[in-house]
Amino acid sequence: MTPDNHVLRKPALQLRVRLYESIRTAHLERARDLQPASILYRVKRYDFEDGLAEGLDLVRVGPLSGALLIGRSSIETLEINEPLMLSSLASTSLALFALRVRRLLGGGRTTVVTYAIGNSDPFADGPAQRPRTRLRRRIERMLARHVWDRVDRAAFGTSAAQQTYQSVLGDVNIRSNALLIPALPAPVPTATSSRRIDGRVIFVGAFSERKGIRVLLEAWPYVTGLRPGATLTIMGKGLLEESVLAVARLFEGITVEIDPGRERIAEALDEARVLVLPSQPSATWREQVGLPIVEGLSHGLSIVTTEQTGLADWLMAHDHTVVADPASSPELAVAIVQMLDDNRPVSEILDSLPSRDGRLAADDWMFSRTPTITDLVREYS
Structure with a gap:
């Protein structure tokens, strides 16, 4: 069934609508x-779980059918x-055009909101760009500015995203309807120190170059050399699965779990002391x-990551470790060992987090303007 046919069978939309290019389990x-x-x-993204979709008002649409709906x-x-x-600009532009037509025909004005975590310039010139590519980028920049100008409320999930929008599209800091609410989680109620295993490190994510799994595996012999007895749990799946399993067979203390369930991941996080995500730079992607x-x-873990994440400033300000050279396995190893040796109390890490998940708080503000801006700034600063 095509998206355009599928949408005709759906009931009327709710008064609040989210228009997404793709949807995944986290959504x-x-x-x-x-x-x-x-x-x-x-x-649908690769990790879409049909069971989690039950009871949600989901409508699969194409760019045109979505705009018509x-x-x-x-x-x-x-x-x-x-x-x-950029991949969503066509669908978004058509939807905004449909709202404009509806308004001209006597319909009410719709409030448009967005949650922004993009922290790299998608219009930056690459090496030897073809004329057609440069033209497409100019058109996309024009569309992005048009979309941005139509946004009534924008919540930024990271300071890096706010800075990027300031640089690329401008008018961020002076917009009264734009607010920085860091994408920080609320503490997990069950997170305690009782199940922690001394020296346990964990990696959760895609087995891919950009997530840094290869750099982590290269760093691990340095880690065990500096911290004998340290153990590593690797959870996820991806193109480098065979390489990950091959390295794990060479070193005692490395455990690999392929595509574990959510409950098992939560258990493993409660057993670890340090989480490592050594995200790598890419010409077309940056860890948001x-x-x-x-x-x-x-879950109260110490974090070791790279400057690629948009949360880098917050992490450094709260005594986690951000590695300067993402490709340096020795530097990554030293950072991991330092975090293990620091052995920060779980309660100290949990106390640094807001009482409500930052993404949820941003949604509260975008859709209903509650809580107040003053309360949000106080809670998430």
């Missing part, structure tokens, strides 16, 4: 805690993908936040 898990809304999406609806608030997400970092913090 499904969070949707039950966010403000209730219909979710329009174009594609929105234009014919009575929605009051529309969340769009952030303007610097890093879901494993967020999950690790919520």
